[in-house]
Amino acid sequence: LWYVADGSDVETGEVMVFTGPRFALTVRHGSADPVAEASRRLGDAPEMLRFGPAAVLHAVLDTVVDSYLDASVQVRTDLTTLERSVFAPGREDLTEQIYSLKREVLEFQDAVRPLVPVVQDFAGPRAEWPEEMLPYFRDVADHMHRTDTEVRSLDELLNSVLDAHLARVATWQNDDMRRISAWAAILATPTLVAGIYGMNFAHMPELSWTYGYPLAVAVMVTAATLLHRTFRRNGWL
Numbered sequence: 001l002w003y004v005a006d007g008s009d010v011e012t013g014e015v016m017v018f019t020g021p022r023f024a025l026t027v028r029h030g031s032a033d034p035v036a037e038a039s040r041r042l043g044d045a046p047e048m049l050r051f052g053p054a055a056v057l058h059a060v061l062d063t064v065v066d067s068y069l070d071a072s073v074q075v076r077t078d079l080t081t082l083e084r085s086v087f088a089p090g091r092e093d094l095t096e097q098i099y100s101l102k103r104e105v106l107e108f109q110d111a112v113r114p115l116v117p118v119v120q121d122f123a124g125p126r127a128e129w130p131e132e133m134l135p136y137f138r139d140v141a142d143h144m145h146r147t148d149t150e151v152r153s154l155d156e157l158l159n160s161v162l163d164a165h166l167a168r169v170a171t172w173q174n175d176d177m178r179r180i181s182a183w184a185a186i187l188a189t190p191t192l193v194a195g196i197y198g199m200n201f202a203h204m205p206e207l208s209w210t211y212g213y214p215l216a217v218a219v220m221v222t223a224a225t226l227l228h229r230t231f232r233r234n235g236w237l
Contacts, residue, residue, distance in 0.1 A: 001064070001111045003071040010071060010104040012111050015064065017057050021128075022139055024056035034063040051199050054129040058136050068112060068147040075105060075154055079161070086165045091172055093166055102158045112144075119144040139176050182231040187207065189227065190220035 001012050013030020026035045038059035044050055048055040078101060085094055123141040125134065161233045193216055
């Protein structure tokens with residue numbers, strides 16, 4: 001498993017190891033090549049070769065599990081950046097990015113979880129392997145357990161980030177509705193006054209009064225101003 005930072009993608013491959021009394025055969029699918037790194041590690045520690053094919057299996061397995069740890073660090077870095085964006089002051093819809101990262105974490109889980117019981121089984125005594133190899137496989141099992149715990153934590157944290165983002169989106173919508181309602185209330189008063197005086201009945205007060213029109217306009221402006229100040233004081237505008 002490896003992480004492509006440019007697209008925030010988790011890519012997976014497969015490596016199979018067949019061991020016998022005096023041989024170890026690897027078959028790889030995917031662009032990543034953990035076998036090359038495992039071979040380099042064995043070259044740096046030639047004393048491990050005395051343990052035979054089990055040492056080759058350990059080197060390959062250790063390389064794969066280390067790649068999990070590296071990928072989990074990169075995923076957490078992206079998740080931290082995404083979390084900061086969720087709580088940033090702006091109004092950016094990050095739902096698609098959150099779901100995309102969650103999909104990658106699920107792919108991460110699909111690669112990690114099936115390997116956990118396998119590695120734990122390798123950490124136990126096996127008649128066909130040297131007993132000296134057990135501490136090495138137990139170390140790999142410990143790293144595997146840490147990775148599995150980390151991936152579960154990432155998944156849970158992503159759920160929390162998604163819930164927080166949806167809550168913020170709901171808050172934005174509520175704010176928009178309050179603003180719309182506030183402006184509708186402000187415009188309702190002038191509309192009401194203008195509607196009453198626009199009915200053109202023959203007997204209406206102030207129709208023939210010199211100051212009737214300025215007074216009606218003043219009432220509308222005053223009412224709209226008072227409502228605007230009230231809504232701003234209450235945080236609706």
